[in-house]
Amino acid sequence: xPSARTPDGVVTPPxxxxxxxxxxxxxxxxxxxxxxxRGVSFEVQPGEFVAIVGPSGSGKSTLLNxxxxxxxxxxxxxxxxxxxxxxxxxxxxxxxxxxxxGFVFQQFHLLARTSARDNxxxxxxxxxxxxxxxxxxxxxxxxxxxxxxxxxxxPTELSGGEQQRVAIARAVVTAPRIILADEPTGxxxxxxxDDVMGLLERLNAERGAxxxxxxxxxEIAGRAPRQIRLRDGVVEHTSVVSPGSGPPPxxxxxxxxxATDRALQAGRGPAQRPQPDVPxxxx
Amino acid sequence: MSFRESIxxxxxxxxxxxxxSGLTVLGVVIGVLSxxxxxxVGSGARAAVTAGVEDLGSNLLLVVPGTFEFGQAPTRSQFIxxxxxxxxxxxxxxxxxxxxxxxxxxxxxDSGAAFTSVIGVTADFEDVVNxxxxxxxxINESDVATARRVAVxxxxxxxxxxxxxxxxxxQVTVGGLRFRVIGTVxxxxxxxxxxxxxxxxxxxxxxxxxxxxxxxxxxFVRADxxxxxxxxxxxxxxxxxxxxxxxxFSILSQDEILGVAGRILDTLTLVLAAIAGISLLVGxxxxxxxxxxxxxxxxxxxxxxxxxxxxxxEITRQFLVEAIVLCGIGGVLGAGGGVGLSYLADRxxxxxSQVTGWSVALAFGVSVAVGVIFGVFPAxxxxxxxxxxxLRRE
Numbered sequence: 001x002p003s004a005r006t007p008d009g010v011v012t013p014p015x016x017x018x019x020x021x022x023x024x025x026x027x028x029x030x031x032x033x034x035x036x037x038r039g040v041s042f043e044v045q046p047g048e049f050v051a052i053v054g055p056s057g058s059g060k061s062t063l064l065n066x067x068x069x070x071x072x073x074x075x076x077x078x079x080x081x082x083x084x085x086x087x088x089x090x091x092x093x094x095x096x097x098x099x100x101x102g103f104v105f106q107q108f109h110l111l112a113r114t115s116a117r118d119n120x121x122x123x124x125x126x127x128x129x130x131x132x133x134x135x136x137x138x139x140x141x142x143x144x145x146x147x148x149x150x151x152x153x154x155p156t157e158l159s160g161g162e163q164q165r166v167a168i169a170r171a172v173v174t175a176p177r178i179i180l181a182d183e184p185t186g187x188x189x190x191x192x193x194d195d196v197m198g199l200l201e202r203l204n205a206e207r208g209a210x211x212x213x214x215x216x217x218x219e220i221a222g223r224a225p226r227q228i229r230l231r232d233g234v235v236e237h238t239s240v241v242s243p244g245s246g247p248p249p250x251x252x253x254x255x256x257x258x259a260t261d262r263a264l265q266a267g268r269g270p271a272q273r274p275q276p277d278v279p280x281x282x283x
Numbered sequence: 284m285s286f287r288e289s290i291x292x293x294x295x296x297x298x299x300x301x302x303x304s305g306l307t308v309l310g311v312v313i314g315v316l317s318x319x320x321x322x323x324v325g326s327g328a329r330a331a332v333t334a335g336v337e338d339l340g341s342n343l344l345l346v347v348p349g350t351f352e353f354g355q356a357p358t359r360s361q362f363i364x365x366x367x368x369x370x371x372x373x374x375x376x377x378x379x380x381x382x383x384x385x386x387x388x389x390x391x392x393d394s395g396a397a398f399t400s401v402i403g404v405t406a407d408f409e410d411v412v413n414x415x416x417x418x419x420x421x422i423n424e425s426d427v428a429t430a431r432r433v434a435v436x437x438x439x440x441x442x443x444x445x446x447x448x449x450x451x452x453x454q455v456t457v458g459g460l461r462f463r464v465i466g467t468v469x470x471x472x473x474x475x476x477x478x479x480x481x482x483x484x485x486x487x488x489x490x491x492x493x494x495x496x497x498x499x500x501x502x503f504v505r506a507d508x509x510x511x512x513x514x515x516x517x518x519x520x521x522x523x524x525x526x527x528x529x530x531x532f533s534i535l536s537q538d539e540i541l542g543v544a545g546r547i548l549d550t551l552t553l554v555l556a557a558i559a560g561i562s563l564l565v566g567x568x569x570x571x572x573x574x575x576x577x578x579x580x581x582x583x584x585x586x587x588x589x590x591x592x593x594x595x596x597e598i599t600r601q602f603l604v605e606a607i608v609l610c611g612i613g614g615v616l617g618a619g620g621g622v623g624l625s626y627l628a629d630r631x632x633x634x635x636s637q638v639t640g641w642s643v644a645l646a647f648g649v650s651v652a653v654g655v656i657f658g659v660f661p662a663x664x665x666x667x668x669x670x671x672x673x674l675r676r677e
Binding site: 061065068070090091094095097098099103105109112113122125127131170174 | 288588593595674
């Protein structure tokens, strides 16, 4: 298993490994599928902030689905947290998504007629968290995105930026180790988009969750230390903005919110924490 | 995800689409309501018939021509007055015997007219079939022997023909013949769909002349002792069997009449229940239809839930529970409405109606089963949705 070295010398396995991945779709009754991805390989380290850029039709969405454990590759291997998604059942994939991945969508995808708090609590429902605890954790997550005063508002009563913040709170409420943001600013004006990106970056730094932003906007992509450029289903170019920086300081697994804050202030943190609550075995 | 959670989500979804949910529920409500109501009407009819038959008394035997079966044309009677007298002689110490012939006739008086049942009877009819006299007297043996043209009026017949005037000693005309009124009967009410109060009684022999026949329709035998009923029945069978073949008449006790009537009414109740069941089925199809619409309308929601970690099973359950909750609400409302309506029907219409516990339980159970059966297909479809495609759906 390829691995990276943190500044203090502890080896951490990548949180996502994409190895020679292809994904093709069948169109109509043609036997030959149309390839959306062809032999893509890269890794994402825990706590890293990566932008995946490319024009439409470059295979970004296909890649997003694979990274989000929503889909399986036609060939090659996608490993999330060390587990090969091709070998997991639908139920195991659902658990993996629930525990390890927070999605942020361009269209927010909030449930209408449902309060911000209940929207944020939704992943906790599927994690089997009790109602009282859900309400509490959802309120905390909303507080963390600056919407502590909007708990009972419905999506229609919130601005676009606020809605996306609710979605971000929902993405982080289960303390996942991966935040997958698909064009998170696509439906927002520039200033609001800036705020939302700032929030994602802050959560990335504070919580140590890897942040993967998929976008066609070069300006947004430029905020990430590393950019993976897709064109016609292949990785065209990988650029690292600050080569000397290495993996960001927050490569620490998945500490709880308050633990993270304390660790940040203390300037240290455990390099690798055991993850007993994650199903499946990991070497 | 707990079951309670599923119900909470289902209720939220149902509330979110109040009008649509309401209309869907309405289909189930109508189905359940009609099952409860129609079964209640069937049971009510059964109860009314039972009460009517029991009114005859448990030690009464009816002798009718032919075999007593539903769906068969009535056999022409061969009984004559001699048979009544024969039987009365044979059963002298053990039972009382009477006979009757009836015909719908136009009856007129000075002040009114009515189309009603004119019944020719022997003197013992008063006791055997229980016609308590209100005023005057009943037909006696000499009236029958001489075919005297006298009449006894039922309570409402007396009212209808004479208004407030005392009818005793006045005359009524039936088929061009005049009859002198000698008595009136106490109000008796309706039994087996027959308004006994509108009947007019005349001596059997006078009725035979009036109708131009020699036969008698029905013989009535009342045993003095209920325990002796079987033996009396055997005697009747023996006496009449000598004159006619045994399959040319039937002896019916209250239990046998109840049995035959009960079978007919059970069939009626089942037919009513089946008709109502069809409407429940239609309601179920409505639920299925709406759930399919709901699944397709909420495709993106399903995709989102899956992305957030919902398993196939949890999505399927969510929609299944929603269908069951819809049907359950419909079941409760329908059962309540059915009980209420059948109460009102019984109270304010001539239709007798009696709610039975099993029909309420059955209708509610069936409505929930309908939810399961018709919810499964849409729910499975929801569960199987691919999250990628589902999320992308606009």
